[in-house]
Amino acid sequence: MTDLGARHYAETKSYPLTDSSGAVISAIETITDITDKRKLEEQLRQAQKMEAVGTLAGGVAHDFNNILTAIIGYATLSKMKMQADDPQRASIDQILSSAERAAHLTQSLLAFSRKQIINPKPVNLNDIVKGVEKLLQRLIGEDIELSTRLAGADLVVMADAGQIEQVLMNLATNARDAMPDGGVITLTTQGLDLDEDFMKVHGFGNPGRYAVISVSDTGCGMDEATREKIFEPFFTTKELGRGTGLGLAIVYGIVKQHNGNIAAYSEPGKGTTFRMYLPLITSSVEEPPALPAAPPLGGTETILLAEDDKDVRSLTMAVLQGFGYHVIEAVDGQDALAKFRKHMADIDLLLVDVVMPKIGGRDVYDAAKTIRPGIKVLFSSGYPADIIHKKGIVDEGLQFISKPVRPGDLLRKVREVLDEKP
Ligand code: ADP
Numbered sequence: 001m002t003d004l005g006a007r008h009y010a011e012t013k014s015y016p017l018t019d020s021s022g023a024v025i026s027a028i029e030t031i032t033d034i035t036d037k038r039k040l041e042e043q044l045r046q047a048q049k050m051e052a053v054g055t056l057a058g059g060v061a062h063d064f065n066n067i068l069t070a071i072i073g074y075a076t077l078s079k080m081k082m083q084a085d086d087p088q089r090a091s092i093d094q095i096l097s098s099a100e101r102a103a104h105l106t107q108s109l110l111a112f113s114r115k116q117i118i119n120p121k122p123v124n125l126n127d128i129v130k131g132v133e134k135l136l137q138r139l140i141g142e143d144i145e146l147s148t149r150l151a152g153a154d155l156v157v158m159a160d161a162g163q164i165e166q167v168l169m170n171l172a173t174n175a176r177d178a179m180p181d182g183g184v185i186t187l188t189t190q191g192l193d194l195d196e197d198f199m200k201v202h203g204f205g206n207p208g209r210y211a212v213i214s215v216s217d218t219g220c221g222m223d224e225a226t227r228e229k230i231f232e233p234f235f236t237t238k239e240l241g242r243g244t245g246l247g248l249a250i251v252y253g254i255v256k257q258h259n260g261n262i263a264a265y266s267e268p269g270k271g272t273t274f275r276m277y278l279p280l281i282t283s284s285v286e287e288p289p290a291l292p293a294a295p296p297l298g299g300t301e302t303i304l305l306a307e308d309d310k311d312v313r314s315l316t317m318a319v320l321q322g323f324g325y326h327v328i329e330a331v332d333g334q335d336a337l338a339k340f341r342k343h344m345a346d347i348d349l350l351l352v353d354v355v356m357p358k359i360g361g362r363d364v365y366d367a368a369k370t371i372r373p374g375i376k377v378l379f380s381s382g383y384p385a386d387i388i389h390k391k392g393i394v395d396e397g398l399q400f401i402s403k404p405v406r407p408g409d410l411l412r413k414v415r416e417v418l419d420e421k422p
């Protein structure tokens with residue numbers, strides 16, 4: 001292989017020329033520029049690596065979620081039963097705040113592995129940027145100037161506004177860390193037509209109209225070797241305690257989950273620019289309805305609870321029973337169906353885990369529905385987005401709740417589903 005200079009690769013082939021006796025008298029050499037091929041291979045390798053790390057992180061996060069559901073749930077339950085002046089309250093609060101921190105970390109890993117439940121709606125990116133500007137300014141401090149230049153036209157994308165805010169906050173935090181002596185962060189938005197060639201060169205998805213958000217800083221920049229690793233979870237060049245290496249992994253996961261792409265341009269000493277591309281849509285922005293959280297309420301209905309994780313199951317039972325419900329428990333999908341057939345006339349609601357051994361929650365519901373067409377259901381899962389989407393639960397407007405489930409949220413959701421008009 002011959003190096004054709006900066007960022008170019010060549011493949012050299014030699015074809016020997018022989019005389020009538022078969023002796024080599026000369027050779028023809030061909031040189032092919034295989035830069036594009038090498039780039040594509042590199043992109044593929046990178047994508048596969050991110051996929052593998054994502055699967056690992058998602059798996060750990062899933063199991064962790066079940067454990068945290070039990071910890072947070074039981075701690076909350078104990079607190080609910082305590083008198084206001086109980087001396088143990090402070091300890092319970094410590095357990096809860098540590099568990100919340102762990103839940104936060106789990107959430108980060110789920111975000112990276114694109115297994116977080118997101119709530120996409122048509123939103124104008126310019127509005128999101130305007131809404132988060134003050135917060136960003138506070139985050140980066142007074143020595144750094146924040147300059148925003150927004151596209152004149154609305155940039156409507158299908159996005160979860162909270163997630164996009166998270167992306168901007170993570171990028172701004174990194175930009176701040178790269179400019180310890182102050183500098184400028186420039187945030188711009190624009191609409192762009194991206195053609196086939198552009199998408200190919202960058203290894204992105206389909207050509208079309210995109211919204212581009214870019215975040216530039218005038219900081220220390222980074223070399224090529226660093227830039228290649230920045231989106232990997234736990235990759236950090238910051239000292240212990242300063243960086244977790246999760247900021248850009250979260251950014252990457254969120255952007256991908258929004259069917260977008262992200263690229264970083266940087267050189268040591270010359271600052272850094274992150275450019276995010278999100279597909280534009282044509283529909284308009286809908287006003288989000290404000291939903292005040294109602295206090296948790298109980299009931300006297302009968303719930304068939306199917307959950308294979310023992311800790312989560314007994315916690316859920318304790319919460320529901322504590323608030324007056326009658327609960328029939330099932331340890332997996334098969335057990336759930338058997339119990340459903342036995343107590344069919346009494347059951348008001350199925351509360352089923354989506355992922356269970358033998359028979360999954362979706363199939364339990366489908367089978368139950370053939371027996372009792374109007375039966376109500378609430379799905380739960382610690383492994384949300386992709387599996388649930390695949391099984392069409394969300395598309396059909398069926399209700400689900402993601403783990404770790406807080407007791408208050410569970411009670412509210414159960415009441416909501418039970419109170420739905422058939
Ligand atoms: P953390 O900030 O915790 O280190 P991130 O995932 O947010 O983790 O970033 C990973 C690494 O990418 C950083 O440690 C740093 O080396 C590099 N990096 C990210 N953003 C910038 C930037 N704006 N300028 C220079 N380096 C950056």
Ligand code: MG
Pocket residue numbers: 170173174243245246247248
């Ligand atoms: Mg960071």
